[in-house]
Every structure is written in structure tokens, then in C-alpha cells.
């Protein structure tokens with residue numbers, strides 16, 4: 596294997612690890628923890644350390660229409676929303 600191939604292989608490996616981590620991360624941080632609405636946030640990129648992926652924290656500011664404000668990292672997975680929809684007291688979906 597020459598250097599270029601080795602570089603490409605390493606790059607692909609990191610890219611895959613990064614993509615998988617981000618996919619999981621953004622499945623875990625989706626909706627407002629207070630009212631379970633989808634919210635919008637600012638879009639700043641944060642550094643990702645391959646040696647410490649668990650330390651990744653999206654600190655974009657999020658402001659929800661219910662009054663809750665925090666950072667993207669505080670958002671909760673959408674499965675809470677799905678679980679809540681099975682309850683009689685459904686939160687309203689925001690479309």
C-alpha cells in the first residue's frame with residue numbers, strides 16, 4: 596500500500612466514524628426537553644476530537660417557542676415525543 600492509499604484509507608475510516616457518531620448524536624438531541632417541539636438553532640460547527648468523541652458538545656443556542664432556551668446538547672431524543680404521543684394528554688406537534 597502506498598502513502599496515498601494509506602492516507603485515503605485512514606481518511607475514509609475517520610469519515611465513517613465521524614458520520615456514525617454524528618448520526619447518533621443528532622438522534623439523541625432533537626426536540627425541546629420541556630415541550631418536545633422541534634426547535635431551530637444557530638449553526639456553528641464545533642470541533643470533534645476522534646480520541647474523545649463522547650466529549651462532543653453542540654453548543655449552538657436554541658430558543659423554543661415555549662420559552663425554554665438552552666444549547667443543542669440539552670435537546671432530547673425524538674423517541675420521548677413518540678412515547679408521549681401514546682399518552683392521552685398529547686403535546687401538540689409543531690409543523
Ligand SMILES: [Zn+2]
Nearest residue numbers: 627630659661
Ligand atoms: Zn419547548
